Amino acid sequence: xxxxxxxxxxxxxxxxxxxxxxxxxxxxxxxxxxxxxxxxxxxxxxxxxxxxxxxxxxxxxxxxxxxxxxxxxxxxxxxxxxxxxxxxxxxxxxxxxxxxxxxxxxxxxxxxxxxxxxxxxxxxxxxxxxxxxxxxxxxxxxxxxxxxxxxxxxxxxxxxxxxxxxxxxxxxxxxxxxxxxxxxxxxxxxxxxxxxxxxxxxxxxxxxxxxxxxxxxxxxxxxxxxxxxxxxxxxxxxxxxxxxxxxxxxxxxxxxxxxxxxxxxxxxxxxxxxxxxxxxxxxxxxxxxxxxxxxxxxxxxxxxxxxxx
Amino acid sequence: xxxxxxxxxxxxxxxxxxxxxxxxxxxxxxxxxxxxxxxxxxxxxxxxxxxxxxxxxxxxxxxxxxxxxxxxxxxxxxxxxxxxxxxxxxxxxxxxxxxxxxxxxxxxxxxxxxxxxxxxxxxxxxxxxxxxxxxxxxxxxxxxxxxxxxxxxxxxxxxxxxxxxxxxxxxxxxxxxxxxxxxxxxxxxxxxxxxxxxxxxxxxxxxxxxxxxxxxxxxxxxxxxxxxxxxxxxxxxxxxxxxxxxxxxxxxxxxxxxxxxxxxxxxxxxxxxxxxxxxxxxxxxxxxxxxxxxxxxxxxxxxxxxxxxxxxxxxxxxxxxxxxxxxxxxxxxxxxxxxxxxxxxxxxxxxxxxxxxxxxxxxxxxxxxxxxxxxxxxxxxxxxxxxxxxxxxxxxxxxxxxxxxxxxxxxxxxxxxxxxxxxxxxxxxxxxxxxxxxxxxxxxxxxxxxxxxxxxxxxxxxxxxxxxxxxxxxxxxxxxxxxxxxxxxxxxxxxxxxxxxxxxxxxxxxxxxxxxxxxxxxxxxxxxxxxxxxxxxxxxxxxxxxxxxxxxxxxxxxxxx
Numbered sequence: 041x042x043x044x045x046x047x048x049x050x051x052x053x054x055x056x057x058x059x060x061x062x063x064x065x066x067x068x069x070x071x072x073x074x075x076x077x078x079x080x081x082x083x084x085x086x087x088x089x090x091x092x093x094x095x096x097x098x099x100x101x102x103x104x105x106x107x108x109x110x111x112x113x114x115x116x117x118x119x120x121x122x123x124x125x126x127x128x129x130x131x132x133x134x135x136x137x138x139x140x141x142x143x144x145x146x147x148x149x150x151x152x153x154x155x156x157x158x159x160x161x162x163x164x165x166x167x168x169x170x171x172x173x174x175x176x177x178x179x180x181x182x183x184x185x186x187x188x189x190x191x192x193x194x195x196x197x198x199x200x201x202x203x204x205x206x207x208x209x210x211x212x213x214x215x216x217x218x219x220x221x222x223x224x225x226x227x228x229x230x231x232x233x234x235x236x237x238x239x240x241x242x243x244x245x246x247x248x249x250x251x252x253x254x255x256x257x258x259x260x261x262x263x264x265x266x267x268x269x270x271x272x273x274x275x276x277x278x279x280x281x282x283x284x285x286x287x288x289x290x291x292x293x294x295x296x297x298x299x300x301x302x303x304x305x306x307x308x309x310x311x312x313x314x315x316x317x318x319x320x321x322x323x324x325x326x327x328x329x330x331x332x333x334x335x336x337x338x339x340x341x342x343x344x345x346x347x348x349x
Numbered sequence: 350x351x352x353x354x355x356x357x358x359x360x361x362x363x364x365x366x367x368x369x370x371x372x373x374x375x376x377x378x379x380x381x382x383x384x385x386x387x388x389x390x391x392x393x394x395x396x397x398x399x400x401x402x403x404x405x406x407x408x409x410x411x412x413x414x415x416x417x418x419x420x421x422x423x424x425x426x427x428x429x430x431x432x433x434x435x436x437x438x439x440x441x442x443x444x445x446x447x448x449x450x451x452x453x454x455x456x457x458x459x460x461x462x463x464x465x466x467x468x469x470x471x472x473x474x475x476x477x478x479x480x481x482x483x484x485x486x487x488x489x490x491x492x493x494x495x496x497x498x499x500x501x502x503x504x505x506x507x508x509x510x511x512x513x514x515x516x517x518x519x520x521x522x523x524x525x526x527x528x529x530x531x532x533x534x535x536x537x538x539x540x541x542x543x544x545x546x547x548x549x550x551x552x553x554x555x556x557x558x559x560x561x562x563x564x565x566x567x568x569x570x571x572x573x574x575x576x577x578x579x580x581x582x583x584x585x586x587x588x589x590x591x592x593x594x595x596x597x598x599x600x601x602x603x604x605x606x607x608x609x610x611x612x613x614x615x616x617x618x619x620x621x622x623x624x625x626x627x628x629x630x631x632x633x634x635x636x637x638x639x640x641x642x643x644x645x646x647x648x649x650x651x652x653x654x655x656x657x658x659x660x661x662x663x664x665x666x667x668x669x670x671x672x673x674x675x676x677x678x679x680x681x682x683x684x685x686x687x688x689x690x691x692x693x694x695x696x697x698x699x700x701x702x703x704x705x706x707x708x709x710x711x712x713x714x715x716x717x718x719x720x721x722x723x724x725x726x727x728x729x730x731x732x733x734x735x736x737x738x739x740x741x742x743x744x745x746x747x748x749x750x751x752x753x754x755x756x757x758x759x760x761x762x763x764x765x766x767x768x769x770x771x772x773x774x775x776x777x778x779x780x781x782x783x784x785x786x787x788x789x790x791x792x793x794x795x796x797x798x799x800x801x802x803x804x805x806x807x808x809x810x811x812x813x814x815x816x817x818x819x820x821x822x823x824x825x826x827x828x829x830x831x832x833x834x835x836x837x838x839x840x841x842x843x844x845x846x847x848x849x850x851x852x853x854x855x856x857x858x859x860x861x862x863x864x865x866x867x868x869x870x871x872x873x874x875x876x877x878x879x880x881x882x883x884x885x886x887x888x889x890x891x892x893x894x895x896x897x898x899x900x901x902x903x904x905x906x907x908x909x910x
Contacts, residue, residue, distance in 0.1 A: 292864035
């Protein structure tokens with residue numbers, strides 16, 4: 041009897057809302073066609089792709105993991121993998137906490153206009169493309185004509201090869217990334233901070249809490265879930281790599297530390313017309329990213345946070 | 350209710366149309382590849398084909414259309430749209446009139462031609478006539494079955510092209526049009542362009558600096574080196590001791606130091622040794638080359654080479670240094686200093702009015718010669734992809750373009766606008782209106798010719814010297830320097846499997862090898878070089894050498910029979 045009623049309930053629900061579901065068909069179809077259908081071309085990673093035959097008519101490779109084996113046997117692939125992990129790891133290490141600190145500092149500014157002004161200034165670099173930034177970096181940091189080295193030369197220092205020595209290159213790479221994205225990444229934290237109930241601060245004030253205490257006991261816990269979500273999403277990107285940044289900044293002298301998976305795939309796969317190899321590496325990269333994402337998410341849940349699903 | 354029905358109907362229509370479009374896409378993917386390969390001209394090639402060219406007015410074939418690739422060089426300074434300008438209009442009009450073919454030009458970036466062509470080929474939307482300087486790319490397409498086999502059409506469709514290209518001087522007994530022919534099967538998948546001028550590279554120096562220092566033009570490597578040291582120490586241009594760049598180059602060291610490097614290579618190498626070991630046109634493995642790089646390393650460590658060269662991914666920065674007047678010497682295309690683009694000498698003289706750049710030829714090898722590379726007389730490759738539905742039209746267009754009157758007009762343009770006649774020889778002058786040429790002598794439209802041909806061998810040289818905006822003596826000197834003791838390209842008529850998967854890796858690794866070796870500390874040089882070479886060999890060079898070795902032996906054996 042109960043079952044029947046619930047069946048009737050579902051029927052009524054569908055009868056009332058079926059047009060809404062019908063409307064949902066379009067976005068779902070969009071996702072299926074433009075997001076999932078193209079993914080079937082991943083099969084390229086298991087085929088000897090011939091560009092004139094297309095993905096489907098190309099023969100399966102023998103053995104089926106041929107391109108994966110080929111990639112894993114190449115020394116340069118491991119270099120690229122190591123560099124990707126190193127550069128992204130350093131980016132996470134420095135690039136993740138800094139926006140939080142900056143957001144906290146901005147939040148403490150009493151003079152609202154100055155706060156707005158600073159905020160705008162620090163997030164403007166986000167809108168510059170890496171091509172432009174690498175050009176600026178070359179103008180500023182080149183050993184002979186770079187402004188920085190010319191100034192250092194005045195005080196008898198240098199020239200410092202910011203862009204051509206391995207260690208310095210990595211430092212420059214990370215620093216420029218911080219400079220570009222730090223301000224932009226504060227936006228979400230600032231938004232989360234605004235969502236904190238002001239009564240908590242008032243109560244803390246009454247209790248005589250210092251500024252630092254308020255940050256530690258109210259602001260930070262207030263944005264903790266935001267921090268966790270962003271951390272999980274960043275973990276998902278640890279092996280993914282942007283292309284324009286390493287591609288624009290690298291040069292022949294630092295290839296050993298500058299070549300990451302995305303640039304490796306571009307050089308060897310796309311320019312070298314080894315599309316199957318490219319797909320295999322791309323697939324490997326995506327699978328590892330998804331694993332990281334799951335791991336970070338379950339870790340977050342274990343620590344009592346909500347995670348992202 | 351009606352409204353509701355209507356909206357439901359609309360939603361369904363949208364869904365169906367979206368799904369429908371997707372269906373077509375899949376259909377394309379699964380298209381039978383065999384079909385494409387067997388696509389042939391609508392008309393069987395036969396001797397009668399020739400008649401069509403002789404009497405075009407009476408028997409024009411049915412109207413058809415073709416698409417033709419054109420390089421977009423992205424040059425600034427008032428240049429026009431490469432697919433739609435005065436000259437494309439001229440071509441379209443004439444071709445429609447004489448062949449009844451509609452021509453559409455498809456722009457492909459000159460600087461990303463490989464990637465863009467790959468995309469077009471893979472999508473099956475490549476133009477009916479494509480071109481590339483990369484023989485390797487052609488080999489790749491050929492091996493994947495993406496090109497139309499042209500040998501049946503040579504005599505019937507391309508008589509004018511065959512006549513213009515003439516005999517192949519590098520391969521006696523063969524016609525140039527057969528340059529890319531497979532010796533065993535006789536198949537032809539791409540056609541060559543003819544270079545009127547094979548001069549390749551020379552060394553340029555600031556003559557006004559030498560004059561100020563009381564030095565003559567260097568005639569030996571030592572004199573050249575001494576001149577650079579003097580440039581650095583005495584700053585004859587007065588640009589500031591820290592700003593002088595005695596020698597500039599880019600990260601493409603192999604090319605931008607080629608005359609220096611070449612002079613260290615053992616001149617007594619056999620043709621076989623040289624050919625077999627020149628992988629992807631790089632000479633790293635030839636005996637002596639390493640000593641050339643060591644010399645560059647010494648120059649670098651003594652501050653004679655711009656210490657930022659590795660940051661220069663293209664010519665722009667190096668060009669700007671030359672133009673600003675701080676550079677003493679550089680190596681480049683034999684006429685680079687005098688070309689309208691990038692206008693090195695012109696812009697330099699705007700900054701430093703009494704500056705002079707002249708060509709020199711100082712790098713003597715152990716045989717007492719100033720050896721340097723020359724271009725092969727066969728240049729650019731053009732071909733018809735197998736997705737082409739009008740092979741007939743494409744071939745007729747190529748032949749039409751090969752006729753002297755057509756290519757000649759495109760090369761020199763109108764008298765008084767793009768050229769002036771001096772003693773019966775056209776002298777090119779820079780145009781400033783809609784008739785400005787997108788590429789020098791419209792080279793991108795006249796794909797079968799590279800360099801000016803005025804129809805008379807003796808006049809060609811005069812025309813060449815007159816085609817620059819500088820004193821003809823400078824051009825003649827540069828040309829003679831570039832040709833002196835020139836080493837002709839070695840042509841071995843064998844079909845090599847495409848080095849495709851290796852080319853890019855080897856190119857990149859080669860550049861890395863050169864940059865790191867030049868900038869290494871002198872003590873460390875041997876290690877850096879030897880490690881780099883080992884890496885280079887392991888990444889495909891050895892495999893390519895093995896194939897070249899085998900093919901060369903086969904070729905010698907077959908020609909002995």
